[in-house]
Amino acid sequence: MPEVYFRVDPRLVHATVMNAWVPELEVGRLVIADAKVLADPRRRHILHMSAMDEVEVEFVVPARLGLRLKEGADALVLFSDVDSVMAAAEGGLAIDELNVGHLPATDGRSARHPAVHLGPRDVGQLERLQKEGTRVYLQPLPNDPPLAPFGIPRPVAVKRPRRPAPRSPSEGGVHRRRLQIVNERGLHLRAAHVLAHAAGKMSCEVRVGRNERMVNAKSLLGLTTLGAARGSWLDVEVEGPGAVGALDELEALFESGFTEGAGP
Amino acid sequence: MIGVVLLSHGHLAEALLQTATEIVGPIEGATSLAVSRSDPLREVEHRLTQIVQRSDQGSGVLVLADMFGGTAANVALELVGRHRLEVVTGMNLPMVLKLSTSLDDATELGALAQLLKFYGQRNVVVASELLKEREQDA
Numbered sequence: 001m002p003e004v005y006f007r008v009d010p011r012l013v014h015a016t017v018m019n020a021w022v023p024e025l026e027v028g029r030l031v032i033a034d035a036k037v038l039a040d041p042r043r044r045h046i047l048h049m050s051a052m053d054e055v056e057v058e059f060v061v062p063a064r065l066g067l068r069l070k071e072g073a074d075a076l077v078l079f080s081d082v083d084s085v086m087a088a089a090e091g092g093l094a095i096d097e098l099n100v101g102h103l104p105a106t107d108g109r110s111a112r113h114p115a116v117h118l119g120p121r122d123v124g125q126l127e128r129l130q131k132e133g134t135r136v137y138l139q140p141l142p143n144d145p146p147l148a149p150f151g152i153p154r155p156v157a158v159k160r161p162r163r164p165a166p167r168s169p170s171e172g173g174v175h176r177r178r179l180q181i182v183n184e185r186g187l188h189l190r191a192a193h194v195l196a197h198a199a200g201k202m203s204c205e206v207r208v209g210r211n212e213r214m215v216n217a218k219s220l221l222g223l224t225t226l227g228a229a230r231g232s233w234l235d236v237e238v239e240g241p242g243a244v245g246a247l248d249e250l251e252a253l254f255e256s257g258f259t260e261g262a263g264p
Numbered sequence: 265m266i267g268v269v270l271l272s273h274g275h276l277a278e279a280l281l282q283t284a285t286e287i288v289g290p291i292e293g294a295t296s297l298a299v300s301r302s303d304p305l306r307e308v309e310h311r312l313t314q315i316v317q318r319s320d321q322g323s324g325v326l327v328l329a330d331m332f333g334g335t336a337a338n339v340a341l342e343l344v345g346r347h348r349l350e351v352v353t354g355m356n357l358p359m360v361l362k363l364s365t366s367l368d369d370a371t372e373l374g375a376l377a378q379l380l381k382f383y384g385q386r387n388v389v390v391a392s393e394l395l396k397e398r399e400q401d402a
Contacts, residue, residue, distance in 0.1 A: 015361060020288040023365040045398045049391070143289035173295040175278045178303060178311075212314060235311065244282045 003027075003074040006095050009102040010080040012037070013050040013057060016102075016141065021076060022055055024142040028073030029056035033065050033088055034080045063091030082125045089129065097135045097158055100126070100149060113147065115140040123150065174239045175247055183257025184264065186230045191258035192223035198253055204240030206250070217250075230263055266370050267319025268294040268363060270355060271312065271340055272330035273301075277355070284360040291364050295319060299336045308339045316347050324348035324373035328355040328380070350377040358387035 005025050009017065012032055022030075030051065037043050038059045048057045060068050062079070065088045069075060079085050081103070089095060100122075102115050109117035116138045118126070126136050126149055137146040137156045145155040181187055187195070199206040199217040206217035208226065214237060215222030228234055236254075238246050257263070268291075270277035277296035284291060297315055299308050312327075319325045325348065329337035332353035340351045350373050352359070359380045370376040 015287045019361040019364060041402060042395075042399070045395055045402070049394055049398065052386070141289045173281060173291065173293070175281070175296050176311075176315075177275075177298055178300060244278055247278070 002069065002072055004069050004077060005075070006077045006079070006085070006098045008079045008082060008085060008098065008100045010104065011102060012078050012080065013047040017076070017078070018051065018054065020142050021101075025076055026074065027055065027076045029058060029075045031058045031060060031065070031068060031075050031077045033060055033062045033077055034084055035061045035087075037080070062087035062093075066091060066093040069093070082122045085129065086125050089132070089134075095129065095134045097137070098126075098129065099137055099139050099146070099158075101138070101140050112149065112153075113138050113140065118149065126150075174237055175243050176235060176237050177247055177251060178233050179236050179251055179254040180233050181228050181230055181257075182255065182262040183260040184230055185260070186232070187223060187226060187228040187234075187258075189220075189224060191260060192220055194258040195250075195253065196220040196223055198249065202238075202242060202246040202249075204238045204243040204246050206246065207237040207239075208234050210234060265293050265321055265367060266323045266373055266376055267316075267321060267325040268328065268367065269312070269315055269319055269325060270294060270296040270328050270360065271299065271336045272296075272355070273299055273334065273336060276330055277328075280355065280357060280360050283357060284364065288361055288364040291360070291367070293319070293321075293367055294360075294363060299339070305335070305339060308335070309342055312339055313343060313347070316343060316349055320348065323371065324350070326373060326376055326380070327351045328359060329353045330355055348373065350374060352377050352381055352384075354384060356384050356387065359384040 005027065013030055032047060038061055044059055051057045056073065062084045065077065085098060100116055103109060103117045105111065105117045107119055109119040109122065112118045130136050135158065136149045137158055138149055139146040146158045148154050148156050183191060185191065196218055207214040208217040208223065209215055215226060217223060236247065236250055270281055275298055277298060281291065281294060281296045295315060297312060316325045327340045327349055329340055329351060331337060337351060337353045343349060344351065362380060362383045366376060366379060
């Protein structure tokens with residue numbers, strides 16, 4: 001019997017599935033269980049092309065999934081919505097685990113996770129599935145912890161353990177920009193205070209400096225030791241949650257002369 | 265692990281890295297560096313050198329640059345031979361996405377560079393033509 005994973009994700013074959021889930025689950029085929037897609041040749045062509053010959057792509061009506069999954073390569077089954085999952089279950093398919101990986105904010109749904117929105121209808125159906133023995137969880141990306149779909153958000157155990165978490169939460173590593181000091185008095189105590197205060201509110205790490213000497217921008221003391229005069233350039237490094245947005249904010253702050261304006 | 269530096273004019277490199285993170289999750293070991301029009305070349309080279317040194321954990325560093333013949337790539341090429349690095353140009357989102365699953369297993373820098381080049385090129389297609397061919401064959 002092939003190993004089979006089930007995921008709700010109306011984008012079906014797309015970048016996250018191909019670049020994150022297929023390598024993570026090591027499956028050889030994607031099975032699209034959707035009656036509408038099966039009846040739409042153009043949609044089938046587009047989804048098939050999107051797999052770029054890296055995996056097989058099959059299309060089936062949900063009620064016939066059970067038969068299709070009895071043999072063949074390990075598979076990731078993709079559903080467009082919870083309705084399709086119910087149709088598969090009613091067709092006799094046993095679903096041990098179901099990852100609700102993505103549902104957009106439409107049809108009166110509310111956010112359970114930034115990428116997963118559930119409405120009353122979804123919740124009712126998922127509760128029924130759980131009662132019948134399916135372990136339902138939310139996990140958009142392999143690096144995300146699998147979360148319980150209802151109640152207090154808590155991690156749940158699933159058959160494919162998630163990869164070890166990266167050493168620090170990040171937006172893909174360290175981001176850097178070189179920014180110029182434009183206010184007349186340079187990074188003097190008051191300006192340094194404005195910068196440290198802004199950096200202190202950011203959840204990412206912020207470092208500022210020149211050459212190899214970088215200081216923690218959340219520390220006023222560190223900033224004042226830089227002795228950065230007007231016209232000098234500083235390297236700004238950010239790392240962690242919200243890093244790139246923080247970099248934009250810091251750039252605006254530098255351009256405003258730390259709210260003192262550009263000197264004459 | 266092989267280190268990776270995404271290098272571009274303006275903020276393209278950091279935007280690519282951030283977008284890739286939204287699609288596949290964090291890419292460990294990858295950092296970005298922006299080259300601005302006002303940066304003197306020697307300065308850019310100095311900063312890149314520092315970053316390459318910091319990123320090199322013993323297996324070398326792969327530099328992905330935005331375009332062949334651009335300043336970013338040209339500065340990176342100056343470092344070839346002085347540091348253990350490969351420079352791949354024409355960086356695109358599929359290449360950056362591919363990093364997320366290839367860095368863990370990649371041990372040979374040259375092989376990783378070739379893989380990403382292949383993958384990046386493979387993703388440049390006239391997709392509408394491919395679709396029409398398929399629809400005609402069906």
